[in-house]
Every structure is written in structure tokens, then in C-alpha cells.
Amino acid sequence: MNEERVTCMFCSAEDDLRSTAHVVPESLGGRNAPVGRPGVTCNACNQYFGQKVESKALRSFPFIGFRVLAGIPSKKGALPYTDTSIGAAHATGMPGIVELQPRDNEISCRVSAGEVSELRVVAEVTEPLAVCRMLLKIGLEQLGKHFYEVAISDRVLAARQFARRPGRGDRWWFILQSKPNEYVFGSEAPRDFSVEIVEREGVLVSALHMTGISSMIPLEPTALPPAAGELPEPEFRTIWAVC
Numbered sequence: 041m042n043e044e045r046v047t048c049m050f051c052s053a054e055d056d057l058r059s060t061a062h063v064v065p066e067s068l069g070g071r072n073a074p075v076g077r078p079g080v081t082c083n084a085c086n087q088y089f090g091q092k093v094e095s096k097a098l099r100s101f102p103f104i105g106f107r108v109l110a111g112i113p114s115k116k117g118a119l120p121y122t123d124t125s126i127g128a129a130h131a132t133g134m135p136g137i138v139e140l141q142p143r144d145n146e147i148s149c150r151v152s153a154g155e156v157s158e159l160r161v162v163a164e165v166t167e168p169l170a171v172c173r174m175l176l177k178i179g180l181e182q183l184g185k186h187f188y189e190v191a192i193s194d195r196v197l198a199a200r201q202f203a204r205r206p207g208r209g210d211r212w213w214f215i216l217q218s219k220p221n222e223y224v225f226g227s228e229a230p231r232d233f234s235v236e237i238v239e240r241e242g243v244l245v246s247a248l249h250m251t252g253i254s255s256m257i258p259l260e261p262t263a264l265p266p267a268a269g270e271l272p273e274p275e276f277r278t279i280w281a282v283c
């Protein structure tokens with residue numbers, strides 16, 4: 041590659057280009073996650089996203105369920121857990137194997153006696169703003185990898201601002217499709233990750249696909265969400281994030 045200048049699309053800082061840039065956070069994709077173009081997001085902005093946005097988003101449905109079942113630790117090495125109807129489900133680090141910590145003694149006894157055969161997980165996006173901003177960043181990173189000039193252009197300025205510095209009252213939407221049955225997988229963490237940038241009716245859209253989870257988010261604010269009834273619920277949900 042030539043010595044072309046790359047400046048951060050979020051803050052215009054110039055970065056050293058030696059660091060690896062993950063399009064999908066490591067705590068989600070592990071080593072299988074797509075890698076972006078170094079410098080498109082500077083180290084300082086990456087750190088900001090990691091601490092203020094991704095750490096929250098990755099503790100929210102549906103990503104937390106995926107991480108618990110895939111056994112993917114956080115960047116600092118902590119294994120994730122999620123609350124269920126009968127206690128906390130902890131990742132063990134082994135894909136497909138989860139350790140249940142029953143909420144009380146009675147539940148514990150009933151689990152040991154084999155009387156409990158299902159557990160329910162709260163399927164609510166508890167952090168819509170953080171999830172939305174993380175999805176935007178993933179899309180913008182992918183755009184920056186292949187179409188850097190577009191990623192730093194005014195066309196996606198509103199998306200960059202909402203991701204990095206949303207203003208009070210600002211809104212953005214995304215579509216989430218979750219199929220939790222898909223991520224009850226075997227002994228190997230799933231490797232499928234793709235982030236595609238497509239143009240739909242003149243609007244740039246980022247589509248993320250991973251095992252059990254798909255999402256679509258417009259990278260331009262002009263797009264309207266699908267009309268009610270257009271996509272079947274509860275498999276598909278249109279979620280508004282409001283700052």
C-alpha cells in the first residue's frame with residue numbers, strides 16, 4: 041500500500057497505522073471477526089467506543105446471549121453471563137456449554153432433580169442507543185474499509201455523528217432479526233460474520249449477519265423504517281434509539 045494519508049472518520053486525527061482495526065468488536069467476533077482498514081478509526085475513538093458504547097451494547101440482547109453461548113470473554117478476559125428466569129447463565133469459555141447458577145435453593149434442588157427443563161431469557165434490547173451506535177460504527181468501519189472517501193464524506197456525516205456524539209433528542213433506527221435457536225450450537229464457536237454495505241432505494245445500508253443475529257441499519261438519516269406489518273414480528277423488530 042502506498043503512503044496515503046488516512047485520517048479518523050470520526051475526529052479527523054491521524055493515527056499510526058500499525059494497530060489492527062476490528063470491524064466487529066473482538067468481544068463479539070473473537071479472532072474470526074472481520075478486520076477493517078487501520079487508521080479509519082483512531083485509537084482514541086476506538087477506545088471511546090469500546091468503553092462507552094460497545095461494552096454496554098455487548099451486555100444487551102441479543103449479543104449477550106450469543107456471547108454467553110459462544111463463550112466469548114470480554115477484552116479484559118471476563119466471561120459474560122446473563123440473567124434467566126431461574127438464575128444466572130454463565131459462559132464457561134467452552135462454546136455451547138453454559139453454567140447455570142440457580143437463583144435459590146429450591147430452584148437448585150429442582151434442577152438437580154431434573155424437574156427443570158427450560159430457562160427463559162429476557163429478549164429485550166435493554167440498551168437500544170448503545171446497540172444502535174455500535175451497529176452504525178460497524179457499518180461505517182466496513183464502508184471505510186472499501187470506500188474510504190464515502191465514509192469521510194458528508195453523505196454519512198449524520199451517521200458518524202450519531203455513532204460518536206449523538207445530540208440530545210437525536211433518533212436513529214435499525215432492524216433486528218434474532219433467531220436464538222441458531223446459536224444453540226455445538227462445541228465450536230460459530231465463525232460466520234459478514235458485514236455488507238448495500239444501496240437500497242438510494243440509501244446506504246449496513247447489514248450484519250452472524251449466527252442467530254442479523255441486523256440492518258441505514259447509514260443515512262433520510263431512510264424511513266418499514267411500515268408496520270411489513271416484516272413479521274417478533275422475528276424482526278424495528279427499534280428506535282433515542283439519545
Ligand SMILES: [Zn+2]
Pocket residue numbers: 048049050051052053081082083084085086
Ligand atoms: Zn478519532
